[in-house]
Amino acid sequence: YFLDRPYRGEQEIRLSGENYHHIARVMRMSVGSRFYGVFSDEKVCICEIGEITGDAVVARITGWETAVKELPVHVTVSCGLPKADKLEWIIQKGTELGAFQFLPFLAERSVVKWDTKKEAKKRERWQKIAREAAEQSHRSHLPKVSPPVSFQQLIEESHTYQYKLVAFEENAKEGEQHRFAEMLSNMSEGGNVLAVFGPEGGLSLDEIKKLEAAGFVSCGLGPRILRAETAPLYVLSAISYHFEL
Numbered sequence: 143y144f145l146d147r148p149y150r151g152e153q154e155i156r157l158s159g160e161n162y163h164h165i166a167r168v169m170r171m172s173v174g175s176r177f178y179g180v181f182s183d184e185k186v187c188i189c190e191i192g193e194i195t196g197d198a199v200v201a202r203i204t205g206w207e208t209a210v211k212e213l214p215v216h217v218t219v220s221c222g223l224p225k226a227d228k229l230e231w232i233i234q235k236g237t238e239l240g241a242f243q244f245l246p247f248l249a250e251r252s253v254v255k256w257d258t259k260k261e262a263k264k265r266e267r268w269q270k271i272a273r274e275a276a277e278q279s280h281r282s283h284l285p286k287v288s289p290p291v292s293f294q295q296l297i298e299e300s301h302t303y304q305y306k307l308v309a310f311e312e313n314a315k316e317g318e319q320h321r322f323a324e325m326l327s328n329m330s331e332g333g334n335v336l337a338v339f340g341p342e343g344g345l346s347l348d349e350i351k352k353l354e355a356a357g358f359v360s361c362g363l364g365p366r367i368l369r370a371e372t373a374p375l376y377v378l379s380a381i382s383y384h385f386e387l
């Protein structure tokens with residue numbers, strides 16, 4: 143359970159709200175049951191329930207989890223805004239595969255028109271999906287989902303990243319297909335990666351050119367055309383494989 147605050151040296155924690163509801167009502171845990179608590183500074187404690195009241199769970203910290211669950215590079219997944227359920231899928235599966243954060247952007251060919259009046263509700267839902275997926279997959283980092291940014295904002299944001307790639311199916315052709323592998327082999331621990339993907343209709347040539355001018359390497363991801371929601375998962379899996387095997 144994500145505790146949404148840093149560790150301050152306490153021996154006991156108190157969980158309320160959604161966490162309480164999940165522990166006491168959904169999982170029906172009882173006194174003596176154990177669970178992981180994750181502080182916002184990514185310290186993961188092992189907790190044992192001491193008391194369950196009408197609206198809170200009080201648990202004792204009995205130990206610390208030291209196994210590293212995070213990827214050694216921070217990967218920001220930036221998708222051209224696809225249809226709603228596709229982005230939800232990307233957030234859920236991308237979180238399982240270790241994405242650091244999600245930065246959707248409004249692409250030229252995004253068919254969904256972004257309604258800023260509904261932004262707060264949408265973000266809340268996306269963040270909930272990320273939280274549940276992060277808990278499910280025992281992450282120590284809770285990925286942040288940002289509201290969609292403009293293409294220009296994406297370019298500006300990109301300057302702070304060390305490794306920048308844009309997935310472009312045209313570069314999966316013979317003679318060009320090595321770029322992603324090359325980028326992977328140059329990737330070292332501690333770096334940050336910005337990976338950009340098109341929406342269902344792909345990225346325009348103009349967008350690709352502007353990204354390349356901003357230092358992005360346009361990479362093919364194999365000879366098959368992947369759906370907008372599959373391409374980010376391919377990249378995350380490849381990065382995971384590169385570092386962990």
Ligand code: SAM
Pocket residue numbers: 308309310311312313314338339340341342343344345361362363364365366367368369370373
């Ligand atoms: N433009 C294409 C079309 O409509 O036929 C396909 C777009 S594809 C469904 C969506 C996005 O996934 C692309 O913009 C690209 O970022 C990524 N993608 C899919 N397959 C890819 C591949 N083989 N290599 C690189 N990127 C790929």
